[in-house]
Amino acid sequence: MPIPRSILGKDDPRDLDLEVVAGTWPQEVSGHYVVSTSDQRTHPVHAFFGDGIMARLALRPGTDGAPAGRFAWRPRVIDTPSVRLRRKRPDLFTAGPVGTSSPWGFVNCANTAPLPWGDRLFATWDAGRPVEIDPVTLEFVAEVGHRDDWRPALDQAVLPLVSSSAHPVVDPERGCLWSVSRDVMTGAFSVIRYDGTGKHVRRWAVEGAALPQAAHTITQTRDWLVLADTAYKVDTDEVFGADRTVANNPGGPVLLIRKDDLDPSRATVRCREFRIAPEVNHFYARYDDSDGVQVVMEHTPGVDIGMYLRADDVDALGRPVDPALRGMYCHGMTPALTTVLRFDPETGRVDEHARAHDPARWWQAELSALDWSMEGQLAPTRHHLVFLGFHPEAINQRALANYAGRVDTSLFPREETPAVLASLDRDDLEPLAEWTFALDDYPTSPTFVPRDPGTGGRSRYAGARPGGHDGHLVVAVHNDDRFRIELFDAADVARGPVAVLAPPRGTTVPFLIHSAWMPEAVAAPSGLDRLRFADDLDARLDALDPELAAVAHEVAAELDATAH
Template identity: 80%
Template sequence: MPVPRSILGKQALAAMDVADMDLDVIAGAWPDDVRGHYVVSTSDQRTRPLHAFFGDGIMARLSLTPGTGGAPAGRFAWRARVVDTPSVRLREKRPDLFTAGPVGTSSPWGFVNAANTAPLPWGDRLFVTWDAGRPVEVDPVTLEFVAEVGHRDDWKPAMDQAVLPLVSTTAHPVIDPERGCLWSVSRDVITGAVAVIGYDGTGTRVQRWDVENAVLPQATHTITQTRDWLVLADTAYKIDTDEVFGGERTVANNPDGPVLLIRKDDLVPGRGTVSCKQFRIAPEVNHFYARYDDTDGVQVVMEHSEGVDIGMYLREDDIDVYGRPIDPALRGMYCHGMTPALTTVLQFDPETGQVRERARASDPERWWQAELSAIDWCIEGQTDPTRHHLIYLGFHPEAINQRAMRNYEGRIDPSLFPAEETPAVLVTHDREDLKALSEWTFALDDYPTSPSFVPRGRGGTRYAGTNPGGHDGYLVVAVHNDDRFRIELFDAADVGRGPISVLAPPNGTTVPFLIHSAWMPEANPAPNLERHRFTDDLDVRLDQLDPDLAATAREVAADLDVR
């Protein structure tokens, strides 16, 4: 049983009660030039979400310098906190009124902003995101809630509510290093109409531009950018209306979808709408990353997700690929990959409307489910990237249910399934041609999660190393295992050497399923700026509620105002 049972089971629930841990070096020697902080998001399984990704957000921070962050000499501080958003605070007061569903958690106040998917550093600031809620700012030191980004009405919620609107957005907004703003999106879940959101970092409002004559029919999990363009794509997560109302999930993700290029110079304050260039690609995709330099066209690494249905979660009554009952410990886990992984570099020409494939990477015997990747996020590294580090999770038939097999009949080829489960592989790809430069294969019972790149040395900007691009530095990888979770450190120039150092807590200590991660060079308190307040969201819509529920919302707002 290679998928660790601890990441969603009783061990994980117990581990979340232990907020602070100090990790020891259990193998190798920790290099003196590893600096900064590794931050990672996860979903609180104690809230019992139907889908493992829909629990309330938890943020963890690992200090990469021993003896700092409250850890004793020679040890490494791992600190984790529930992100105490307004919805978390409302749930704490009335947990009986919150109901988990197949696409999130609802209440009389509205929909929970889980804020559990991806950390997003911005200078000294730290945000955390989710696909169905506004970005949330947290304090990098205490990890406490600071604010949601922008007034609810500016985002034009997909479903407005008395207090907690459902905002369909992206879990991967981007920070524009030259314009000094955050770019995100807002999407209508019924029509697929999409808008660009811009936040300049201060104030209570965000700007919104409706994209003309374009729709993204499924989701917008990722967006990316070049110097001159925003790149939006339809991503492979489809809501099944019948499932929402208690039926079976019978939909499959679209096998192809639109890509929209929006010129940044056209996002003029006060204009209200913006045009786009439209393309279409296949197969489907969830994560993608553009080269910032667009002198030679818009080049994007596409981590295709054919045969991976994130929306399909495992149930206790499910049967796996081989006719075996799904282990109840995996209840809520998403359905794993049913096709070999494919990664490409696509080049989009905004003038001609042409798409050209520049490179592709695939190994049907070994590379299954391109899960999460690491790049050098400094502006120098994005402008001239050299490496793309990618974890392939492997083939895990015990985490593929027959309901998904039926939904994708004719689109998957079971004859390609390996004869048995395969381990995860960390691969360093050349950014130009996607050639595999170095690989490390994990043990079969290891389940690695989101890697983060840590630059070596200090370069021209705060997030840069001396040789930007992704080849000169380290990769920090969190690894789930039922014996205990580990933090493994790799040399980004040669991951095939294996981990050069390993951190771990005492035997038997596990953590809940970790999702996306990021790196910050420092952890400083959140700056004192004007921000949106929860109080600003409370207006006449409170009259929809019973008086006691309206009073509870005002009480939460008052508590947040005095912090």
């Protein structure tokens, strides 16, 4: 049973002080590793839909309250308005296959990805506004933008369903955050801009275009926002209790929007549309677009994270699914495919510049590691990713039936295969180095930590030699023996981990989703004009029982009392 059975544990998040259990921790490693996860104690039907937890790991020993020689691991549930409402009336919240609902509306899980912005930190999710949290206390600070600015996919008395992006982007030159708001029924969508302060965001409806399934990722160049229809499709019959029978679209549109066309005096914007296949989930553009818009596309054929494992499921080999995996998303049914595509906004051409496809490498669901500094995005050198391996126990027969004709089961390995951490050349996707994990290891998103950040006139997030090759990779690894933090030399991951941190044996954590690096952890700035939860409360409360309306006002008062 290679997938750790502890991966969906429901233990309370607790502070841990990790110690070096192998290798030597390099003195030059600094800053903080932050990672999002889903609180399994909220009993989601789908493991992705628990309340958000953010964990922070200090990368220098003896800091953040850890004793000398130990490393502070500090997880916290993000106490959003929806979490506070749930704590007051847990009996009124109902988990479903696409999230959790209540009389107040829909929970903003804020559980998928940390998004650093200078010294500020945000948590994101596909079905909610970005949430600012304090990098030190990890407490809720504010949601981004008034609910009406986002034009919710489904409005409610208090908690609207905002179909957005789990991976919005921070624009290093315009000093803003770009996201989207999408109509889940029609796929019509708008571009959202948040300038870092104020109670409102700006919105532009995109003319004549749609994202039929989802907008999980946004990437950018200096002049363009790049969006692609991403492989997550809602099955409305499943929402009402039926089996999931839909399959993700085998391809879809890629949309380029010129940033200069986002005119504050206009309410709409045009885009350039391309078509690609197979489907994608995560993708990353080179910021320099002087030679065209160049994007690393991590394709996801045969990957359906909307499909989750039930206790009564049968796996790919005809065996009953272990109930311990109930709620885990269905794993990849095809080998991985990564390409570099070049889009020409003037001619409408899309050309494949490079391709990486090895039948022995099975799918990548985790966010890849790259140098997120502006210097690194201008001239990226390495693309580091985790191939999770082939795990038939996490592929159910329902998914195979939905993808009949699109999944070639003859390609299935005869046995389960381990995960691999690989480094590819950013331009041509040539493999440079790789490390194979033990079969019972389950690694999560790798994160790049630059060497000597902020030196030599570089920005604070950039190392002395930007690009993704000069520094380290932090990888959190699940294992039933104990979870570990492994540190790799980004220039040569084939050496294996240069150091390993771990808690006492038997200590595990629920599955970790996406991660990031921050050079420092400082308190959220005070005195900024931000949205208050009270600003979202209006006459729509009149639709609620007065007792429930009073609970919403009570939460608003509590948040005002601790506002930054």
